[in-house]
Amino acid sequence: MHKKTTYLIPYMLWIGLFVIAPMALILYQSFFNISGHFTMGNYEQYLTNGVYLKMTFNSILYALIITMSTLLISYPTALLLNRLKNKQFWLLLVILPTWINLLLKTYAFIGLFSQNGSVNDFLRFVGVGSHQILFTDASFIFVAAYIEIPFMILPIFNSLAELNPSMINASRDLGANSWQTFRRVILPLTMPGVKAGFQAIFIPSLSLFMITRLIGGNRVITLGTAIEEHFLVTQNWGMGSTIGVVLILAMFVVMYLTRDRKAKGGRIQ
Amino acid sequence: MANSVIEFRQVNKSFDETKVLDEIDFEIEAGKFYTLLGPSGCGKTTILRLIAGFADATSGDILFEGQKINELPANERQVNTVFQDYALFPHLNVFENVAFGLEIRKISKTEIKTAVNEALKLVHLSDYGNREISELSGGQQQRVAIARAIVNEPKVLLLDEPLSALDHKLRKEMQGELRDLQRRLGITFIFVTHDQEEALAMSDQIFVMNAGKILQSGSPVDIYDEPINHFVADFIGESNIVPGKMQRDYVVNFDGQDFSCVDAGMKPNEAVEVVIRPEDLDIVAVDTGQVNVTVDTQLFRGVDYQISAHDKMNNEWKINSIHKTSVGQIVGLAFEPEDIHIMRYHETEDDFDARLETYE
Amino acid sequence: MKKWHISNLYLIFVFLVLYLPIIYLIFYSFNAGDTMDHFSGFSWRHYGTLLSDSRMISIVLNTLIIALLSSLIATIVGTLGALGIYSTKKAAVKNGLLSLNNVLMVSPDVIIGASFLIFFTFLGFSLGFGSVLLSHIAFSIPIVVLMVLPKINELPATMVDAAYDLGATTWQTLTKVILPAITPGIFAGFFMAFTYSLDDFAVTFFVTGNGFSTLSVEIYSRARQGVDLEVNALSTLMFIVSLLLVVGYYLLGRYNQSRRMQRVKAAEAKINQ
Incomplete structure (x- = not known):
């Protein structure tokens, strides 16, 4: 049975070199300043210099707006999709755009939102007149939400599909109308899907720097953009790593907040 | 019949091309224990769903106390259902499950509390109000499902094979309890089962069904002693x-x-x-x-x-x-x-x- | 149910929003002009430019080589890892390994990219083909494990016992019994690793250095310079390839998911358990 350990050698090497070492290094790096000296300065600066805190706050705010607007669009969509006849086919159509390179989809909006682009053509047509759309907060939020929608629809769709139909019958039977049934039964029972969607969208919304760069111009700075900037532009890896550690912490906080709180798991079947 | 709560007049139900119910006619009197008995797929559950309002009849009239209720949505019907899989809400505890229907009707908190405790007592679950559904055994879930339905004081209680998931011993026990409960509450029970022994033991009236038709109706003794045809004779006893x-x-x-x-x-x-x-x-x-x-x-x-x-x-x-x-x-x-x-x-x-x- | 609902309008609207940008992109790839706001006539011109762009063609080849090599190596390492995790007896060790396995599944791409960049620099490893390949292998391994492990867990324990009982050695049991039984999982893992690699931008962007580029990185740098209809032509071709892949996977019944979708599923599984 000595074979068992030989199986594991390449895999353990991977865990050591590409999982543990990089994560440890990013933490380690966060304690060094730009000239390579050990310091707590990065954290000190992060916490005291208003710019970083404001950027973090803004990034979280943007991510919340993106996630909530995605949720508002996706929940009704998932609900309606579930009633369709060939719902698996329609779901596939929702998933298909996620197969197209993210950068190409973002690039499409550079054309759509440009000064003479189709959206401005349309605005002129309806008499609103053309506007600067590209490089605004709204355009960044719109494109991010556009990219994330399928990732929110899928988990909600799945939790709706798993919902035992007799739950809805039972609710109606006990006198609840459609709205009461939705609020008291359907929504609470599909919360796991909503939470999964929230996790899947909130964290990337904090970190997708390519959308901010291409659509938000340099107006919108998120945690991800800041990390990219510090690593690849200003070469201040220490500060970049510090923000990275903050992002990792944010990830754990989100996962903690969206865990299944009432460990009930009481699915009757 | 002045006493009839539910009446079916030439009710038909088809799914696509298949006929599930074929010209069903019957009357249900208030305060009795009825059983719809038949093999799976005979249409007995469909009748229950039509009464509850979960399905629409293709043709024919469904009457509740003389009023046609074909178009009445399920939440406005004065009937309650005990589901085969209990359909208890997993996100609510026992008390909240039983209180669900009363809360919808905006009854005061104190009244709800009294009524729910009363109902739980009736099904011998007095101390279980704070339990989660997932902590209950099958038999206990069954009782919660019954309490959740009867607490609303429906005119008719519909029971869709409620005992089929229980083991033999518990089943026998629940048969007695259900029969007893019906007598005490005086509510009409319509019970669906494919188990002829269960039907004979509990019912005042049995409707024997096959292939979308009611073949024979009558008291358990009548049906046992004078089956109308080969199917009924063979199916019962x-x-x-x-x-x-x-x-x-x-x-x-x-x-x-x-x-x-x-x-x-x-x-x-x-x-x-x-x-x-x-x-x-x-x-x-x-x-x-x-x-x-x-x-x-x-x-x-x-x-x-x-x-x-x-x-x-x-x-x-x-x-x-x-x-x-x-x-x-x-x-x-x-x-x-x-x-x-x-x-x-x-x-x-x-x-x-x-x-x-x-x-x- | 058969009645036409106003709610269908909402669905139509959502689908329009989902697909319009893509259709728009493809539409303008046939524009005789050079902008994405005025269609001045039909032309294959931008496809001609794309096909004679030797830099773009070498980047496509690089991307494919990276994807093939990384998914192949990740499949081997990942399968061995899954076998190793399976044969681990202690529950605590097993759960520890699975948690470590998931670190790269849940981490944001910027974090993976930045930490790999520090790692390569720390080792003095020069950035380029090698660092990109290693990174792609690294982020593909966990998905292979997640595809293969359930297949191994599904194997009846008696099957392995039966093989030993019939006189097979450990090696023979592995190659003649276990591997054939988990082949579907291995293939699924390979295809998924392949698509992850093709799709990746952020990690590659951090570790690619100056001399080497993949398609995603190239699209990004061109998009930063503004509209270039050669990119539209490229997106049409990539859309067709994606469509073929999806249809292919769908027909094979091996319903594949993008990396992000897989993450959503992992999140779902965690919340539901």
Whole structure:
């Protein structure tokens, strides 16, 4: 049975070199300043210099707006999709755009939102007149939400599909109308899907720097953009790593907040 | 009938091309325990769903206390359902589940509390209010489902095979409790099952169904003693069904002999089926009974022996006897004229009832 | 149910929003002009430019080589890892390994990219083909494990016992019994690793250095310079390839998911357990 350990050698090497070492290094790096000296300065600066805190706050705010607007669009969509006849086919159509390179989809909006682009053509047509759309907060939020929608629809769709139909019958039977049934039964029972969607969208919304760069111009700075900037532009890896550690912490906080709180798991079947 | 709560008039239900319910007509009286009995797919659950409002009839009228309710949505009907899978809400605890219907009706908190506790007491779950559904056993979930329905004081309680997920012992126990509960509350129960024993034990009235039709309705004793046709006789209890010929009123011929019986009203020489229940047959010495049979198999079941035998016309006979025989042995079978029940081919329930009127 | 609902309008609107940008992109790839706001006539011109762009063609080849090599190596390492995790007896060790396995599944791409960049620099490893390949292998391994492990867990324990009982050695049991039984999982893992690699931008962007580029990185740098209809032509071709892949996977019944979708599923599984 000595074979068992030989199986594991390449895999353990991977865990050591590409999982543990990089994560440890990013933490380690966060304690060094730009000239390579050990310091707590990065954290000190992060916490005291208003710019970083404001950027973090803004990034979280943007991510919340993106996630909530995605949720508002996706929940009704998932609900309606579930009633369709060939719902698996329609779901596939929702998933298909996620197969197209993210950068190409973002690039499409550079054309759509440009000064003479189709959206401005349309605005002129309806008499609103053309506007600067590209490089605004709204355009960044719109494109991010556009990219994330399928990732929110899928988990909600799945939790709706798993919902035992007799739950809805039972609710109606006990006198609840459609709205009461939705609020008291359907929504609470599909919360796991909503939470999964929230996790899947909130964290990337904090970190997708390519959308901010291409659509938000340099107006919108998120945690991800800041990390990219510090690593690849200003070469201040220490500060970049510090923000990275903050992002990792944010990830754990989100996962903690969206865990299944009432460990009930009481699915009757 | 002044007392009727629910009435079906020529109700049909089809899914795509398949007919699930075929011209269903019946009336349900207030305060009784009804059972819809039939094999799976016979349409019994569909009837329940039509009453509850989870499905629409393709044609025909459904009446509740004389008012047509075809278009009335489920949440406005004065009936409640105990679901086969209980359909308890997993995100609510026991108390919240039972309180659900009352909260919807915006009843005051104190009244809800009293009513829920009362209902939980009725199903022997007084101390379980704060439990989560996932912490309960199947039998307990069953009771919560019943409490959740009866707390709303419905006019009619619909029970969709509620005992099918329970083990044999618990099932027997719940049968008694349900029967008892119905008597105490005085609510009409409509109970759906495929278990004939359950139906016989609990009901005031049984509707025997097959292939989307109600074949026979009546008290358990009527249906057991006077099944209308081969299907009902076979489905309810064990039966010996042998082909025969009605010689004249009160005389039937089978196994090559004439026997006196208590049935009449058929045409002379009409081909009929003869039913004799296995427990009505006594094993006696050869030639001292009415029929001689040869024993084929014998199984010991504890209380009695289940014996299978054949007569000289090769009809099969099942006999339940406390006396032992041996395979290959020829024995006599003794029975009384009252033990014989005659069934005509293709007789409807109305014709059957009309014929009984003529000589009873 | 058969009645036409106003709600269908909402669905139509959502699908329009989902697909319009993509259709728009493809539409303008046939524009005779050079902008994405005025269609001046039909032309294959931008496809001609794309096909004669030797830099773009070498980048496509690089991307494919990276994807093939990384998914192949990740499949081997991941399968071995899954076998190793399976044969681990202690529950605590097993759960520890699975948690470590999921670190790269849940981490944001910027974090993976930045930490790999520090790692390579720390080792003095020069950035380029090698660092990109290693990174792609690294982020593909966990998905292979997640595809293969359930297949191994599904194997009846008696099957392995039966093989030993019939006189097979450990090696024979592995190659003749276990591997054939988990082949579907291995293939699924390979295809998924392949698509992850093709799709990746952020991690590659951090570790690619100056001399080496993949398609995603190239699209990004061109998009930063503004509209270039050669990119539209490229997106049409990539859309067709994606469509073929999806249809292919769908027909094979091996319903594949993008990396992000897989993450959503992992999140779902965690919340539901």
